[in-house]
Amino acid sequence: xxxxxxxxxxxxxxxxxxxxxxxxxxxxxxxxxxxxxxxxxxxxxxxxxxxxxxxxxxxxxxxxxxxxxxxxxxxxxxxxxxxxxxxxxxxxxxxxxxxxxxxxxxxxxxxxxxxxxxxxxxxxxxxxxxxxxxxxxxxxxxxxxxxxxxxxxxxxxxxxxxxxxxxxxxxxxxxxxxxxxxxxxxxxxxxxxxxxxxxxxxxxxxxxxxxxxxxxxxxxxxxxxxxxxxxxxxxxxxxxxxxxx
Numbered sequence: 001x002x003x004x005x006x007x008x009x010x011x012x013x014x015x016x017x018x019x020x021x022x023x024x025x026x027x028x029x030x031x032x033x034x035x036x037x038x039x040x041x042x043x044x045x046x047x048x049x050x051x052x053x054x055x056x057x058x059x060x061x062x063x064x065x066x067x068x069x070x071x072x073x074x075x076x077x078x079x080x081x082x083x084x085x086x087x088x089x090x091x092x093x094x095x096x097x098x099x100x101x102x103x104x105x106x107x108x109x110x111x112x113x114x115x116x117x118x119x120x121x122x123x124x125x126x127x128x129x130x131x132x133x134x135x136x137x138x139x140x141x142x143x144x145x146x147x148x149x150x151x152x153x154x155x156x157x158x159x160x161x162x163x164x165x166x167x168x169x170x171x172x173x174x175x176x177x178x179x180x181x182x183x184x185x186x187x188x189x190x191x192x193x194x195x196x197x198x199x200x201x202x203x204x205x206x207x208x209x210x211x212x213x214x215x216x217x218x219x220x221x222x223x224x225x226x227x228x229x230x231x232x233x234x235x236x237x238x239x240x241x242x243x244x245x
Contacts, residue, residue, distance in 0.1 A: 005039075007040070007241050008193045012102075016037060018041050020044050020132065020134065022044060024096075025092075027092075027099050038102060041096070043089075043093065043107055045134045046106070046107065046108055046123075048111040090125075097127040103129035105128065106123040106130075106131050106132070107171075108120060108131060116133070116159065116160055117159055120163055120168075121163055121164060124165065129166065130168070130169065131168050132170075133170045133171065135157075135171065136173060136200070137153070150182060157189040158189040161189065169192060170195065172195065173197055174226055174227075179230055183238060194238070196231055202215065202217075
């Protein structure tokens with residue numbers, strides 16, 4: 001049986017592509033996925049916001065004792081404890097490319113237009129075969145309209161596409177007034193593929209300790225109904241390739 005297909009312009013031996021997640025953080029796991037039959041792999045996401053936060057923390061802890069005694073420098077944290085840039089992720093891309101023969105798709109969650117563009121270029125230079133934009137804006141500002149949020153998504157895709165030559169996919173959520181309109185606009189902005197849909201981590205609250213705690217719930221067969229529906233609705237109506245998660 002011939003299962004070959006095309007996604008983002010990449011020729012794949014079958015349509016099975018493990019999505020972004022913690023499993024891809026180890027090269028041995030990526031090799032195991034290839035051995036199990038995966039035709040490509042999407043790496044876990046690089047978060048610009050996390051890099052920025054850790055850089056600010058590092059700056060604070062290394063300057064907090066500037067006016068203290070010289071002995072205070074012993075309080076400085078070691079650099080190895082902080083991920084001050086994307087180097088670790090970019091090296092992971094390079095190692096993954098060396099370890100497997102299947103396409104390696106990088107994943108990016110940016111915060112600023114400059115960040116989206118900069119890190120997208122870095123990932124291309126590191127050897128990524130394609131890029132998945134993990135765009136998610138939590139709209140909590142009462143003064144920001146839905147149209148403004150949607151325009152931000154479209155502008156990010158357009159600017160990233162201008163900056164890189166590798167294919168670019170967009171991971172969407174189903175939380176738009178019109179998923180079809182949004183998909184069409186992203187298609188016009190140059191997206192080479194749409195990933196339907198993003199699954200968000202929903203933290204829980206520990207009522208005993210009054211703390212926010214991670215609580216990852218695994219997928220169920222019922223979770224496929226929504227993405228399958230929209231893959232069917234959009235199939236053949238866009239230039240971009242659709243894939244379900």
